[in-house]
Amino acid sequence: MMKQPQQDQDGIHVDAGDAPGSDAPPRPSRRRRMSPLRIFIIAFLAVCALVGVIALLIWLIYRPSNIQVSVDAATLSRFSVNSTATPPALSFNLTAGLIITNPNARVAVYYDLLRAEGIYLGERFDRIALPISFQPANRADVVRAVLAGTSAAAGGEQTAKSAFYPVDLWLDGVVRYRYGRLMRTAASTLSVKCPLVLQLMVASGTVECTVNL
Secondary structure, three states: OOOOOEEOOOOOEEOHHHOOOOOOOOOOOOOOOOOHHHHHHHHHHHHHHHHHHHHHHHHHHHOOOOOEEEEEEEEEEEEEEEOOOOOOEEEEEEEEEEEEEEOOOOEEEEEEEEEEEEEEOOEEEEEEEOOOOEEOOOEEEEEEEEEEEEEEOOOOHHHHHOOOEOEEEEEEEEEEEEEOOOEEOOOEEEEEEEOOOEEEOEOOOOEEOEEEO
């Protein structure tokens, strides 16, 4: 037989099935535990984000500027071709005074490698190492570069007949910045180009160089 709705004292009908305590209490849901791999990934991303924020703050505080390079004076005392040699040989003697400046007030520079190259008509005729390895903040150093010797000639007769020589001086190297006392950046490649047009035994004026870092 079907159960009839019961009526309480206030005249409200209550179904027997809706009476309190008639249903079993809901079973509590089980919380899923994160796997160790997921925990590792989340921790790794958090550490990367923290390191990125710290690096950004350090950059905003120090804001390193590029190294500045200029040629104070360059002199070409010998630049001739021996066309009787096979292949023709270029004899050269180029002396240049380089001014290398670290313009940063709170950042020092390490030169892990710094070399000067003599370039004529797109070909390198000599390369030497420059004697500089460290530069404190806000400092300019004068470095003397002397390229002298013999190499395969570039230009042949054009070199022998020229009165002006487009002899460029290029610098290449590997540098690191130091922020404060402890933090150092990773090594980065330095490329510098100093365009020169020289006469024999005539010193050039000051030439500003293009620096790419």
